[in-house]
Amino acid sequence: MTALTASDAETTITSPLGRMLRDIGVITKRNVLRNVRLPQLLLFATIQPVMFLLLFNYVFGGSIGRAPQLAQFGSYINWLVPGIIIQTATFGSSQTAVGLTEDLQAGVIDRFRSLPMARSAVLAGRTISDLIRNAFVSGLMLTVGALIGFRYQTSFLQLVFAFLIAMGFAFSFSWVMAAVGLAVKDTETAQTASFIPLFPLVFASSVFVSVESLPDWLRVFADHQPVTVMANAMRGLMLGEAALPAGTTVGGTVTASLVWIAVILLIFFPLSVRLYRRAAG
Amino acid sequence: MTTNIVDVHDVVRTFGEVKALDGMSLSFEPGIIYGLLGPNGAGKTTLIRVLATLLKPTSGSATVAGIDVVADPDAVRTRIGLAGQFAAVDAYQTGRENVEMVGRLYNLSKREARRRTDEVLERIDLMDAADRQVKTYSGGMRRRLDLAASMVGRPEVLFLDEPTAGIDPRSRLDIWSLIEDLVERGTTILLTTQYLDEADQLAARIGVIDRGTMIAEGTADELKDMVGGSVVQLTVPQEKQSTVVGLLRSVSGDEPTIDQSNGRMSIPASSAQTLLTVARKLEEASITPDDIGLRKPTLDDVFLSITGHAAEVGEAGPKRPARSRE
Numbered sequence: 001m002t003a004l005t006a007s008d009a010e011t012t013i014t015s016p017l018g019r020m021l022r023d024i025g026v027i028t029k030r031n032v033l034r035n036v037r038l039p040q041l042l043l044f045a046t047i048q049p050v051m052f053l054l055l056f057n058y059v060f061g062g063s064i065g066r067a068p069q070l071a072q073f074g075s076y077i078n079w080l081v082p083g084i085i086i087q088t089a090t091f092g093s094s095q096t097a098v099g100l101t102e103d104l105q106a107g108v109i110d111r112f113r114s115l116p117m118a119r120s121a122v123l124a125g126r127t128i129s130d131l132i133r134n135a136f137v138s139g140l141m142l143t144v145g146a147l148i149g150f151r152y153q154t155s156f157l158q159l160v161f162a163f164l165i166a167m168g169f170a171f172s173f174s175w176v177m178a179a180v181g182l183a184v185k186d187t188e189t190a191q192t193a194s195f196i197p198l199f200p201l202v203f204a205s206s207v208f209v210s211v212e213s214l215p216d217w218l219r220v221f222a223d224h225q226p227v228t229v230m231a232n233a234m235r236g237l238m239l240g241e242a243a244l245p246a247g248t249t250v251g252g253t254v255t256a257s258l259v260w261i262a263v264i265l266l267i268f269f270p271l272s273v274r275l276y277r278r279a280a281g
Numbered sequence: 282m283t284t285n286i287v288d289v290h291d292v293v294r295t296f297g298e299v300k301a302l303d304g305m306s307l308s309f310e311p312g313i314i315y316g317l318l319g320p321n322g323a324g325k326t327t328l329i330r331v332l333a334t335l336l337k338p339t340s341g342s343a344t345v346a347g348i349d350v351v352a353d354p355d356a357v358r359t360r361i362g363l364a365g366q367f368a369a370v371d372a373y374q375t376g377r378e379n380v381e382m383v384g385r386l387y388n389l390s391k392r393e394a395r396r397r398t399d400e401v402l403e404r405i406d407l408m409d410a411a412d413r414q415v416k417t418y419s420g421g422m423r424r425r426l427d428l429a430a431s432m433v434g435r436p437e438v439l440f441l442d443e444p445t446a447g448i449d450p451r452s453r454l455d456i457w458s459l460i461e462d463l464v465e466r467g468t469t470i471l472l473t474t475q476y477l478d479e480a481d482q483l484a485a486r487i488g489v490i491d492r493g494t495m496i497a498e499g500t501a502d503e504l505k506d507m508v509g510g511s512v513v514q515l516t517v518p519q520e521k522q523s524t525v526v527g528l529l530r531s532v533s534g535d536e537p538t539i540d541q542s543n544g545r546m547s548i549p550a551s552s553a554q555t556l557l558t559v560a561r562k563l564e565e566a567s568i569t570p571d572d573i574g575l576r577k578p579t580l581d582d583v584f585l586s587i588t589g590h591a592a593e594v595g596e597a598g599p600k601r602p603a604r605s606r607e
Contacts, residue, residue, distance in 0.1 A: 012389070033374060033378075107366070108371070110330075111369040115386045
C-alpha cells in the first residue's frame with residue numbers, strides 16, 4: 001500500500017485563501033445540487049411567493065391600491081413588485097437556518113468540522129447557495145410581475161441595481177438566519193424561530209402598504225427598520241423619487257440600504273462563525 | 282512524546298451539570314483496532330468527539346498522532362477520519378460525488394480525489410452503485426459509503442462511532458471485514474460499540490467505560506477471564522440431576538454451579554467443544570436435557586463482574602438531537 005498521508009504532489013492548493021475559496025466552492029456546489037436534483041423543492045419555493053404576488057395584486061390591490069398615497073402610481077402592481085421581491089428575499093433567507101440545522105442533525109456538520117477545511121466554508125457555501133436560489137426565485141417574481149402589468153419607470157441599470165440591493169439584503173439576512181439555525185440546532189425550532197424576526201420586519205414595513213397609514217408608535221419602527229429601507233431604495237430606483245415618502249431622496253435611501261446591509265454582515269458574519277465553531281457541542 | 286498514537290490524560294468534559302467524561306485516560310499504539318465498550322451515555326461518543334476535534338475538553342489533555350487536539354486541531358484534522366453514528370452522506374448526490382467531495386475537502390487535487398474515490402469504492406464494493414444517487418441506497422450501503430468517505434483522505438487514525446449500530450446482520454459482517462482490511466493496511470482504528478462480540482471480533486485491545494471513566498482494559502481474552510468466559514448451561518429433569526452433576530464434574534474437573542431457583546447448571550466452556558462433549562456424554566447416558574446451550578458473556582456480564590451493577594442504558598451524558606434526515 002502507498003504512503004499513509006497525502007504527499008505534496010497529491011494536494012493542490014497551498015495558500016490559505018485559495019483553499020478557503022476552493023472549499024467554499026465545493027460546499028456551494030453540494031448545496032446547489034440539492035436544489036437542482038430536488039426540483040420539487042425549488043418549485044414549491046417558487047409557487048408560494050408567486051401566489052403572494054397574484055393574491056396581493058388581485059385581492060388587496062383593489063382596496064389598498066386606491067389609498068391616496070398609492071393611487072399616484074396608477075396601478076398597485078408597480079408599488080407591489082419592489083416590495084414583494086424584498087419580502088420574498090427576506091423570507092427566503094430563513095432557508096439558511098433550515099438547511100444548517102438539517103446538516104447538523106444529519107451529522108454532516110460533524111464530518112465537515114473533522115476535516116482540514118476552511119472553518120468559514122460551510123457557512124459561506126450555505127449562504128451563497130441560498131443567495132443563488134433567492135436570485136432565481138426573485139428573478140421569476142420580477143418576470144411574473146412584468147407579465148401582469150409591472151413597468152419600471154426609470155432605466156434598466158437602475159432596475160438591475162434595485163435587484164442587487166434585494167440580493168445584498170437577502171445575503172446579509174442569511175447570516176442572521178445562520179446564527180438562528182446554529183443557536184437552536186433543531187430544524188423544526190429553526191422554522192418557527194426564524195419567523196419571529198421575519199414577520200414584524202416584513203409586515204410592519206412599506207412592503208405592502210404606505211407606512212403613513214400606520215399608528216405613530218409603529219410608524220417610528222416601520223420608517224427605520226431595514227425592510228422598509230430596502231423596499232424604499234428599490235422603489236426609488238425602479239419608480240423614481242415620486243415613489244418615496246416626502247423628504248427622502250433616492251440617493252439617501254440607497255445609501256441607507258447599503259449601510260444596513262454592511263452593518264448586518266459586520267455583526268452576524270463573525271457571530272455565526274463563532275457559533276459554528278462551537279456548534280453541536 | 283511517546284509512540285502512542287492516541288494519548289488521553291485525565292480528560293473531563295462537562296455539559297452543564299453532567300460530567301460526560303470524568304477523568305478519562307486512554308492510550309494505545311499505532312496499527313491496532315482499539316475497541317471502546319460501554320452502554321449508552323457512558324461517554325464513548327463524547328470521547329470520540331474530543332479526539333476528532335469537535336469538542337474541547339473541560340480539563341485534561343489529549344493527543345492524536347502526537348499532536349495536541351486543543352493546541353493544533355487543524356494539524357490533527359489532516360491525520361484523522363471520522364464516521365459518526367449516522368451515515369453523514371447526501372441522499373441527492375451519487376455515491377461517487379459524496380466521496381469525491383470529502384476528498385477535495387482533504388485538499389486533494391481533483392484528479393487525485395477521483396483516483397482515490399475509485400479505489401475506496403472498489404474496496405467497499407460499491408462500484409456498481411457509484412453513479413446512483415444515495416437516496417436509492419439501503420441503510421447498510423449508506424454506512425459503507427460513509428466509511429468510504431472517512432477513508433478517502435487516507436487517515437492515520439480512523440474514529441468509528443458505533444459503526445454497526447442499527448444495521449442488518451449481513452451488512453454488519455461486511456463492515457467488520459472492511460475494518461479488518463483497513464487495519465491490515467496500516468490504519469489505526471478507534472471504534473466504539475455496545476456489543477461485546479463486536480469488540481471481541483475486531484479489537485486487539487478493549488477499554489470498558491462507564492460514567493465517563495475507564496473501568497477495565499485489556500485484550501478480549503483478559504476481559505473474558507474477568508467475567509469467566511463462556512459457559513455451557515443446561516437444565517435436566519429433576520430425577521436426573523444428581524447423575525448429570527457427576528457427569529459435568531467429569532468434563533470440567535470441578536463442581537458445576539447450580540442455580541437453585543430453576544435448577545440450571547453451568548460449567549465453564551473453553552470452546553464449543555465443551556458443549557459437544559457434554560452433549561455426547563448425555564446421549565451415552567440416555568438423558569435428554571430440557572434445555573442446553575453455550576452462552577457467551579455479554580456486556581451485562583462484563584458490567585456485573587466489574588462494577589457489580591448492570592449496564593444502565595441512557596444514563597449520564599447529553600443526547601444529541603434525534604437524527605432524522607439522511
